[in-house]
Amino acid sequence: MLRAVLQNAITPAVPIRRGPCTAWRLNIARIARDEPGGRSEYNRRMPQAPQTPPARIIPEPVRKGIDVSINGKHFRHTGDPALPLLWYLRDVLRLTGCKYGCDDKSCGACSVLVDGKLKRACALAMADLADKDITTIEGLAKPDGTLHPVQQAWIDEDAILCGYCQSGQIMAAVDLLARKPKPSDADIDGIGNLCRCGSYPRIRRAIQRAAAATQGKTK
Secondary structure, three states, X not given: OHHHHHHHHXXXXXXXXXXXXXXXXXHHHHHHOOOOOOOOOOOOOOOOOOOOOOOOOOOOOOOXXXXXXXXXXXXXXXXXXXXXXXXXXXXXXXXXXXOOOOOOOOOOOOEEEEOXXXXXXXXXXXXXXXXXXXXXXXXXXXXXXOOOXXXXXXXXXXXXXXXXXXXXXXXXXXXXXXXXXXXOHHHHHOOOOOOOOOXXXXXXXXXXXHHHHHOOOOO
8 A cells, every 4th residue: 555655656657757856756656566685784674583473372461450240240459459449330430320439437328239138339449359249329220220119119118318329229229138028117217328318218118018029919
């Protein structure tokens, strides 16, 4: 392609007007056409050593890192191992359902499931999560869009007020129902996630509805 461009650009159909640069232009044209006399000892083509392709190519990871599974997808964290999971989810993966509320595990707005158990993402370093299976609020619904029973119960009971803490509340409820399919009011109150809007009565009803739905009952 380059040779054709040089031939068209440097050796046009019309005669070249003689001038100071004519010899240089003609020499470039000869190089493009690979004609004898077009190359001197200073610009001759360099010989290439024969190359033998390897019998087998073994792929290697571009960078070493911390492998995790988040909502069924594999990710590799190659940054600071001390980075909290909360900021990896929000700033790197843009999974913003996990909220920042306290930075000391007290409010529960950043609740996620790690290997099926409730954890606070603000206090989990990526270095401690190698090969872990993490589920966030974005991973609860089925691939076809069907909501998790807890999510649907939240809608049916209108449990959301401002909504900031609700993703953490839902994740805590999912964990509770996995441990206790028939939770008592005391079990629900013992979740401990903070709701600054005071939506606790609606949250209790939503969890009770979800428990009934998972047992095949209609409330």
